[in-house]
Amino acid sequence: MTGRDRVLSALKRIETSRVPIGEIGGGYTDVIIQAVLGDKYDLGPDAYFLNHQRIREILGADIVGARVTGPPVEMVGIHEDWGTETFRDYWGATHTQPPDATVQLVEPIANSPEELESWRPPDVGDFDSSQISRWKNNTDFFVLATLNAGFDLGYELLGFERFMMWTIQARDTMKQYYEKLIETNLTLAMMSAEAGADAILIADDLAFNTGTFVDPNYLRSDYFPILKRMVIEIKKQGLPVFFHSDGDLRNVIPDLIDCGIDVLQSCDPNANMDIPTLKREYGQDLAFMGNIDVDLLANGHVVEVENTTRNLINDARSEGGFILGTSNVVASYCQPENLKAMYAVAHKELK
Amino acid sequence: MPSDSIQQAIIMGNVASISADVNQLLSEGVNSQKILDEQLLPGMAIVGERFKRNEMFLPQVLMSAQVMQTAIDILKPHLSGNPEARHRETVIIGTVKGDMHDIGKNLVRIMLIGAGFEVIDLGVNVPAQRFLDESLKHQAAIVCLSALLSSTMNNMREVVQAFRNHADLKDTKILIGGAPVSREFSQNIGADGYAPTAPAAIEQVQHFCGQ
Numbered sequence: 423m424t425g426r427d428r429v430l431s432a433l434k435r436i437e438t439s440r441v442p443i444g445e446i447g448g449g450y451t452d453v454i455i456q457a458v459l460g461d462k463y464d465l466g467p468d469a470y471f472l473n474h475q476r477i478r479e480i481l482g483a484d485i486v487g488a489r490v491t492g493p494p495v496e497m498v499g500i501h502e503d504w505g506t507e508t509f510r511d512y513w514g515a516t517h518t519q520p521p522d523a524t525v526q527l528v529e530p531i532a533n534s535p536e537e538l539e540s541w542r543p544p545d546v547g548d549f550d551s552s553q554i555s556r557w558k559n560n561t562d563f564f565v566l567a568t569l570n571a572g573f574d575l576g577y578e579l580l581g582f583e584r585f586m587m588w589t590i591q592a593r594d595t596m597k598q599y600y601e602k603l604i605e606t607n608l609t610l611a612m613m614s615a616e617a618g619a620d621a622i623l624i625a626d627d628l629a630f631n632t633g634t635f636v637d638p639n640y641l642r643s644d645y646f647p648i649l650k651r652m653v654i655e656i657k658k659q660g661l662p663v664f665f666h667s668d669g670d671l672r673n674v675i676p677d678l679i680d681c682g683i684d685v686l687q688s689c690d691p692n693a694n695m696d697i698p699t700l701k702r703e704y705g706q707d708l709a710f711m712g713n714i715d716v717d718l719l720a721n722g723h724v725v726e727v728e729n730t731t732r733n734l735i736n737d738a739r740s741e742g743g744f745i746l747g748t749s750n751v752v753a754s755y756c757q758p759e760n761l762k763a764m765y766a767v768a769h770k771e772l773k
Numbered sequence: 774m775p776s777d778s779i780q781q782a783i784i785m786g787n788v789a790s791i792s793a794d795v796n797q798l799l800s801e802g803v804n805s806q807k808i809l810d811e812q813l814l815p816g817m818a819i820v821g822e823r824f825k826r827n828e829m830f831l832p833q834v835l836m837s838a839q840v841m842q843t844a845i846d847i848l849k850p851h852l853s854g855n856p857e858a859r860h861r862e863t864v865i866i867g868t869v870k871g872d873m874h875d876i877g878k879n880l881v882r883i884m885l886i887g888a889g890f891e892v893i894d895l896g897v898n899v900p901a902q903r904f905l906d907e908s909l910k911h912q913a914a915i916v917c918l919s920a921l922l923s924s925t926m927n928n929m930r931e932v933v934q935a936f937r938n939h940a941d942l943k944d945t946k947i948l949i950g951g952a953p954v955s956r957e958f959s960q961n962i963g964a965d966g967y968a969p970t971a972p973a974a975i976e977q978v979q980h981f982c983g984q
Binding site: 504520523524525526582583586587589590591630631632633634635636637640673692716717720721753754755 | 786827830831832833835836839870871872873874875876877879897898922923924952953970
C-alpha cells in the first residue's frame with residue numbers, strides 16, 4: 423500500500439495495517455534533514471527535492487507538503503536596528519530576518535482601514551505549480567498542497583494587534599479583506615488541484631492554547647461563511663480539505679465541520695486538543711492529524727516519545743480517521759533520535 | 774456622571790468619550806489617584822476577569838487597553854505632582870534573544886498597563902545585557918521574559934543568571950511565560966515564577982508587589 427493509499431483510506435474511515443504518518447508544509451527543517459540523512463544529504467542543484475524525498479523514505483512518511491510558488495521576494499533596503507536586509511513579499515508587506523531569529527514584519531500592507539480598502543492582492547495566475555506536479559508524478563506520497571485563507575495570512579500582512587483591533591473598528595473593511603485573500607488563495611487552490619495535489623491544506627491559525635483569538639460568534643458571522651465558500655469550491659475539484667490551526671479550537675469544531683473541513687491538523691495536546699477524545703465526539707464528520715507535541719520531540723527522552731506515540735496510536739487508530747504526526751512541523755530544535763523513534767513506533771504498531 | 778462612564782468606557786473599549794470624561798473629573802477637582810484607583814483599575818480588572826473566562830476576547834481587550842492608555846496619558850502629569858499618588862511599580866518585559874514572537878508578550882504588556890503598572894516593553898529578540906541595562910536605568914524590580922520556541926526558551930536561563938550574578942539586580946523578581954515553558958523549567962533556571970496565561974502573569978506580578 424502506498425502512502426497515498428494509506429492516507430486516503432484513513433479519510434474513508436478504513437483502518438489500515440498501520441496508521442498513516444506525516445507532516446504538513448515542509449515538514450522537516452533542514453537541520454533535522456541533515457541530522458537524519460548524514461552523508462546521504464545532497465548538496466547539488468536538486469537538493470531540496472532529493473533530501474525531502476530521502477528523509478521521508480528513511481522515516482517511512484506517507485505525506486509530502488508542497489505549494490504553488492510565487493516570484494522571489496524583492497530586496498528593498500536595510501533594517502535600521504538589525505542591519506539585515508528588508509524584503510517585500512508578493513502581497514506587498516515588508517519583512518526582515520534579524521540574526522538568529524525568525525522573520526519579522528517591518529511594514530504592513532496598510533496602515534489604516536482606508537488604505538486596506540484600496541489594497542489589491544497580487545495576480546497569482548502565472549505562479550509556479552511544478553513543485554506539486556513533480557511530487558505527484560515521481561513519488562507515491564500523498565501530496566498535500568498548502569495555502570492560506572483570510573485570517574492567519576490576514577494578520578501576518580497587517581500585524582497582529584492592528585488586525586485584531588480592526589475586527590472591531592473596521593468590520594466591513596475586514597470582511598472585504600478576507601474576501602480578497604480567500605479569492606486569491608482559491609486561485610492557488612485551483613492551480614494546486616490542476617497540478618495533481620491529493621488534498622488542500624488551509625493553514626489558518628485561529629487560536630491560543632486557551633481558545634480562539636476572537637469571539638467565536640465573530641468568526642461565525644464574519645469569517646466562516648467566506649471560508650465555507652472557499653472550501654465548497656475546492657471540494658468541487660474532488661479534493662479533501664485539511665485545516666491547520668494551532669491552539670484550542672474546541673469551541674469552533676462544529677463550525678469547521680459545517681464549513682466542509684475534512685481533516686483538522688495540529689491537535690496540540692498543550693491546547694487540550696486530544697485526538698482520541700475529539701474522535702469520540704466528532705469522528706464521524708472529521709478526521710484528525712497530529713497530536714505529538716513538538717516540545718516532546720525537543721526535550722523528551724526516546725522512551726517517553728515511544729510510549730506517547732504508542733498510546734496515541736492505540737487510542738486513535740480504530741476505524742481510521744487518524745493521521746499521526748507532530749502538532750506543528752518538526753522544528754530544528756527537535757532531537758533527531760526522538761523523531762526517528764516516533765516514526766519507528768508507527769511502523770512497529772501494526773494492526 | 775463621568776465617573777460611572779469612565780469604568781464603562783474601559784469595559785466597552787469606547788475611546789471616544791474617555792478624554793472628555795477624565796478631563797471633566799480633573800476639572801471638578803477629583804484626585805488623579807482616585808480616578809485611577811476607583812475607575813480605571815477596577816474597569817480593567819473586570820476586563821481581565823472576563824478575558825480569563827472567555828467572555829471577552831483579544832480584540833476587546835486591546836480596545837479596553839487603548840482606552841486605559843488614553844486615560845493614563847491624561848492623568849500622568851497630575852499623578853507625578855500628586856502627593857497622594859501611589860508609586861507605580863515598573864515592570865520590564867521582552868521576548869528573549871532569538872525569538873521574534875510577541876503576541877503573548879504584548880498581551881501581558883497590555884494587561885499590566887491595565888493593572889496600573891509602568892511597563893517598559895523592550896520588544897522581541899532582546900539580549901540578556903539589555904534586560905540588565907534597562908532594569909538599572911528604570912530601577913525596575915520585576916522583569917517578565919517571554920519565549921515561544923523550545924530553542925529560545927533556554928536563553929531565559931542566561932538572562933536569569935545574568936541578574937543573579939549582578940550585585941545590584943540579584944533580587945529582581947523574574948517571571949517567565951510562553952508556550953514551551955513550565956513551572957519545572959522556571960524552578961530549574963532560578964526564575965521567581967511562571968505564568969501559563971496572560972491573566973496568570975498579572976496575578977503573579979501583583980503577588981510580587983504584595984498586592
